[in-house]
Amino acid sequence: MKEEKYTITGMSCSACSAHIEKAVKKVPGIRTVAVNLLTNSMLVTYDETVADAAAIIAAVTGAGYGAALPGSAETPLPATNELQTLKHRLRVSIIFLIPLVYIAMHTMWARLFGLPVPAAVASCLDGSQNAVTFAFSQFILLLPIMYLNRNYYITGFTNLYHRAPNMDTLVGLGSMASALFGIVAVFRIGHGLGTGNLALVQTYSTNLYFESAGMIVTLITVGKYLETKAKGKTGAAIEKLMNLSPKQATVLRDGKETTIPLSRLQVGDELIIRPGERIGADGVISQGYTGIDESSLTGESMPVEKGPGNTVTAATLNKSGTIRVIAERVGENTTLSQIIRLVEHAGAAKAPIAKIADTIAGIFVPAVISIAIAASLLWYFLFGADPEFSFSIGISILVISCPCALGLATPVALMVGIGKGAENGILIKSGEALETARAIDTVVLDKTGTITEGHPEVTDVLPRHISAEQLVSLAVTMEAASEHPLAEAVLTYGKQHAIVPRPVTALQPLFGKGIKVTYQNRTYYAGNETLMQELHIPIAPIKDRLQELTAAGKTPLLFASESEFLGLIAVTDKEKPTSAAAIAAFKQLGLTVIMITGDTLRTARALQKRLAIPHVIAGVLPQDKENHIARLQSSGHKVAMIGDGINDAPALARADLGIAIGAGTDIAIESADAVLMKSDLQDAVTAIRLSRAVIKNIKENLFWAFIYNIIGIPLAAGVLYPLYGIKLNPMIGAAAMSMSSVCVVLNALRLRFFHADRMTAPHRTPPVSERPLPPETAAYAYTLHIQGMTCHHCVQHVRQALLRTEGIQSADVSLKPAAARITAARPFLTPELSAIIRTAGYTLTAMTDDRPTGETTVVTIQGMTCQHCVQRVKTALQSLDEVQSVTVDLAAHTATIIGSRAFTPDELAPVIKKAGYTLLHKK
Structure with a gap:
């Protein structure tokens, strides 16, 4: 199957789009056809072995319209040129219409409002003797108006010939009938003057309808101009995207x-x-x-x-x-081009609700023509009305009953809504998906990568018998040599704290339990409780803490030597900062929220408790997620599945609404109906809210389009005339019809003010323990005062920016006060830190040096080979009186001592020798 988009010309209402769809569907090999009145486009899916573009274009041409592939020589001029053409037509039409209306109605205005009639006008136009001049001057002024707006007649009568009458047919019939009646009236006036029948002259002089013929097409052009101008705003999102490159x-x-x-x-x-x-x-x-x-x-x-x-x-x-x-x-x-195609595709496709208007439009225009003829005949033959009255009834029905508003009710709202979604990073692939989102009652959320970040992080460092720094150093060294799924989290944590892995002598995987590593002639183990039990390493003192961590949904990694337990590092896949708020918002919208995951029930329960998720389904393999979606659907639920768009593809395709939550470059996921560019679960909430707003807007548009015709047609038919003497003038009918289309477009444009309101995340239970490496291991410490941080996301963003900077060992960032305390292995100046903060999108307003005041002594030490050596040297030097802090750099083989005074080599050498190392010299 092949899908192509065509540009269509000659359409004026939904009857046109319905006729084109009907004509193209007759072409062999056509699977689907969707014609969009708003964008003047047609989206066709067909079997390219049976049909081709030439056959499709021929079908459209045979129906009385034009078609071309975008980019071809036949492609029509852009909408901006169309707007300029309409503006020129309107300006010139008004120039001729003003004198036409004045000539036709000046005597009535003088009678009703007392407006004086200039003597020159009265002498040339008033009275039976000037009846021919009065009528013929109007006819001359009408001709340029009809010529400028000839498309209504050409297109209208062509479509009538093809048995597919449309809005132009109604307008063309009404205007042309008024003009022809006026021409007949001119001949009747001439006959009256020739025979001396002044009563006949008087009758036809006051019922020429030339001004109605000109007013009808001019007012319709006014409506078209305003409509085209307003419609141009609906594609603002696409236009903005196109202008970005x-x-x-x-x-x-x-x-x-x-x-x-x-x-x-x-x-x-x-x-x-x-x-x-x-x-670019x-x-x-x-x-x-x-x-x-x-x-x-x-x-x-x-x-x-x-x-x-x-x-x-x-x-x-x-x-x-x-x-x-x-x-x-x-x-x-490029990604940008894919986004533009996706949004245009969505705008071209029809939503199911649009079929209401299409069905009605297919029979509307023929029905209106029949009603107009029948009403005229009834008034003339049944009620005995004169020909002029009966004629005006028919014209009024024709010009007021335009289905244009019906045709615009759905596509203009869909285009604005889909464009608004694109502005907020929500790519909706079709109008059908947008409509489906409104009916969703159950939301199924994948856990990993959707609710959570999708990659594990270290949350707890709990040493025993060694320092936290030594435990992390050992863990980084062991995990760097392993292929454990959680190794990346430990390595990332080590990198953030400037700890690099050391070479190991041997590594042995202990499948299902952990690993065994030989490092610096000693054996170490990393694994789970089962491994510790097999090694007969006692962990009873930390049993309670292990249960706390497990209950919190964390995975503890236990580390030990051959003889003793050395500590544990807990790892978990953290939930995204906005997940709790999104889940709360789903529940506020009245949706049932279900989390589906392959994790154990205990891990799922921990996340469920933290985020207040009503229902969880745990231990599910990726291929089985689809079955759970189908089971919910069979129970009568309308289900939205939100996943990463790759592992969850079958479930996304099965769901009534599949939403892929992934990075901006992953927008072409075929299995999803919508893509969230920011990987933010709150955007799924926005998508459902937007859907509800769009469908509500479409229903409002359809209501006004229907109610307008339900009220307007009987009024034009004169049902109130016998009781109240109320009869709709054809000119008023033309104005009302034009404004109905404009009002529908303006109502849809209200969607441009839709806001993607985001809830504040509810309180989240903090992790059991988050213990960073001790800040005293750094030689430098600073407090940074930061402007612009407003939320937890900002805090994380600043922290990550700082930790990625070479030399910064730790960063403790807080929102209130908006500040960061960092420790570093080297000195930093204000301009350097200011640039780092500015790159992250914030402003450094002040910086203070938090290092202890005093003298600094730097010495070089020989013999240190590992973090154990570092700790022993550090402990030895800290035992000296008047020492405030000590930082030991293994790579540089130096120790930096800050104290109330400087220290001599003679004072330091014995202390370092006692620790088992040698002092070389003082810097």
Whole structure:
């Protein structure tokens, strides 16, 4: 099957789109057809072995419309040119309409409002003797108006010939009938003057309808102009996306910087992106560090720190440093282009609710023409009305009964809603998905990567018999040599604290229990409780703590030597900062929330308790998730499945609404109906709220479109005339019809004010223990006062930025007060730390040096080989009086001593020798 999008010309209402769909569906091999009146587009899915583009275009042309593939020579001019054309038509039409209306109605205005009639006008136009001049001058002024708006007649009568009458048919019939009646009236006036029948002259002089013929098409053009102008705003999100790409790119070729048009960019080119420039391709940073503003694609205002090896996306903004990027996807293959195609596809596809309007539009126009003819005949033959009255009844029905508002009710709201979703980093693939989201009553959430971050982190460091630093150093060394799933968490924690792994002599996996490592001629073990029991290593004193950690959903890693227990490190996959708020919001929307996970029930229960999740399904294999979704559906539930879009693909496809929560570059997940660019669960809440707002708006539009016709047609037919003498003038009918379409579009545009309100996360139970490595291991300490942090996410962002900086060993960041206390292995100056904070998106307002005051003594020590040596030297030096702090650097073989005075080599040498090492010299 092949899917293609076509540009359609000549449509004016939903009757047009319904007729085109009917014509194209007759082409062999066509599977689906969706014509969008708002975007003048058609989305066709067909078997390319049976049908082709030429056959499809021929079917549209045969139905009386135009069709072309986007980018072809036949593609019509853009909407901006259409707006200019309508503006010109409207301006010139009004220039001729004003004198036309004045000539036709000046005597009535004089009678009703007392407006004086100039003598020159009266002498030329008033009285039976001037009846021909009065009528013919109106006819002359009407001709340019009809010529300028000839499309209504050409298209309207062409469609009538093809037995597919539409809005233009109604307008063309009403206007042309009024003009023809006026021409007949001119002949009747001439006959009256020739025979001396002044009564006949008087009758037809006051019932010419030339002004109605001109007023009808002019007012319809007013409505079209306002409608086109308003419709142009509905594609604002797509237009903004299209304008994001830079026009040029600076690339490095043959060692020289060259500026080229973006269209000439090739895969493999190395781009140079300076601060303030947008990135022209998807790629990987090869050199440099910076903060990238991805708000244009994800809606997330916080810059994201990037460095060598990190991916970047086209159209995002480089905020700080100069970087080099190797282009991997360019042109139509970039993430931005995929997003634009996805949003356009969604706008072109029909929602089920649109079928209501399509069904009615297919029979509406023929029914209106029949009603107009029948009403005219009834008034003339049954009620004895004169021809002029009966004629005006028919015209009024024709011009007031336009189905344009019906045709716009659904697509304009869908386009605005889908565009609004794109602005907030929510990509909705179809109008059907948007409508389905409203009916969802159950939300199934995958745990890993959806509720949680998707990667484990160290939360607890609990040493025994050794220091925390020694325990982490041992753990990093052991896990670096293993393939344990949680090893990455330990290694990341070690990197954050500037602890590097040491080489091991031997490693032996103990499957299902842990690992055995030989390191510095000693044997160490890392694993679970079962391993400790087999080694007969007592862990009774920490049994209670192990149960606490397990109950909290954490995985403890136990470390021991051959003879004693050395400590444990707990690891867990932390929940995302916004998960608790999102789950609370789902419940506020009246949805049943279920977490599904492959973890054990105990781990699932721990997360359930922390986040107040009503229901959990644990121990589920990825391939079995689909069965659980099907079971819920068979119970009568409308189910939304939210997962990472890869492992959960079968479940996403099975669900009534599949929402893929993943990184911005993973937007082409076929199994999902919507994609959350920011990996934020709260965006799923926003998607459901947006769906409800859009469907409510569509129903409002349909109500007003229906009620307008339900009231307008009987009123135009004169049902109130016998009782109250109320009869709808054709000009008023034309104005009302035009404004109905404008009102529908303006009502849909209210969706542009939809806000993605986010709830504040409820209180989360803190972890059992979060003990960072002791800050006294660093030689330098600073307190940073930071401006701009507003939430827990900000705190984490600042902390990560600091810990990624070489030399910073720990960072304790708080929101109230907004500050960070860091410890470092080297001194930092204010400008350097200010740049780090600024890259993260915040401002350093003040910095204080928290190091102890006193004299600094730095000595070089021989013989240290491991962290045990470091600890022994440090303990020995701290035993001296007047010592305030000691920092030992194993790599540099130095010790930095801060005290109330300086220390001499003679004082330090004996202490260091007693610890088993040698003092070389003093710096």
